Amino acid sequence: MSLAAGIELVPDNKGPEAQAVLAGLATHRRAAMAARPEALEAHPLCFLRRDAGGVIRAGLVGEVTMDWLFIDKFWVDESLRGQGTGSALLAAAEAEARRLGAVGAHLYTSSFQAPAFYRKHGFQEIGRLEGRPRGHHRLWFAKRFGAPAG
Structure with a gap:
């Protein structure tokens, strides 16, 4: 592969070089969000369903940021x-996200996974990449939360 002058391929996307890129991005984001730095705080979420023996049988992992x-x-x-x-x-994830002040939820999935599930729960397709992987599609979904009930 021929790279333009000054461009370097580093095989480790988690090593110190990648960390330097992430640090630069974080600095840029903090400057851009200076009026609302709290919006950059990540609130990790992990909801699980275990069977009677304690084995994890389902889960949702995400974050509010x-x-x-x-x-x-x-x-x-x-x-x-x-x-x-x-x-x-x-x-459960949506309720916790609302409690943390989130205005909506977003995700990506593949056409062979469960796009109908997300549509059933009020998510709208906001993007599609055909052929990822070949024969399928990458789909992006989002949902704005309505006013709280009550």
Whole structure:
């Protein structure tokens, strides 16, 4: 591969060079968000469902940052699908995100995963990348929270 002068390929995207890139980005973000630095605080979330033996059978991992819940990973064991477990995990994450001041939730998934599940829960497709992987698509979804009930 031919790289332009001064461009370097570093094989480790978690090493010190990558950390320097992340530090530069963090400095830029802090400057851009100087009026609301609290929005940059990340509030990690992890909701689980265990079976009677304590084995994790479902979970949702994400964080609230920049006023939004980002759902990073979401899995429900095949044996629990269609029984409301995913809906309960999503509702718990949304409730906690609202408590933390989030205005909505967003995520990405693949067309072979569960896009219909997200649509059923009020998420709208906001982006699509055809052919990632070949024969499928990467989908981005978002949902703005409405006014709290009550």
